[in-house]
Amino acid sequence: MTDWFDAGLKLQKQMLDAQRQVLEAGGNAVDAGAAMVEAQEATRKAAEANLAAFQAWTRLWGVGPW
Numbered sequence: 001m002t003d004w005f006d007a008g009l010k011l012q013k014q015m016l017d018a019q020r021q022v023l024e025a026g027g028n029a030v031d032a033g034a035a036m037v038e039a040q041e042a043t044r045k046a047a048e049a050n051l052a053a054f055q056a057w058t059r060l061w062g063v064g065p066w
Helices: 002-061
Strands: none
C-alpha cells in the first residue's frame, strides 16, 4: 500500500515540476514579447528619423513639396 502512496507522491511532484516549467516558459514568452515591442518602437522611430532626413534633403534642393 505504501508503494501506491510513494508512486502517487512522485506523480504529484512530477506534475508540479511540469507546471513550474510551463509558468517559466510563459514568463520567458512575456519577456520576449516585451523585447519585440521595444524593437518595433525603435524601428518606428528610425523610420520617422529617416523620413525627416529625406524631407530635409529635398527641401534643401527644392525638389519636393515637403
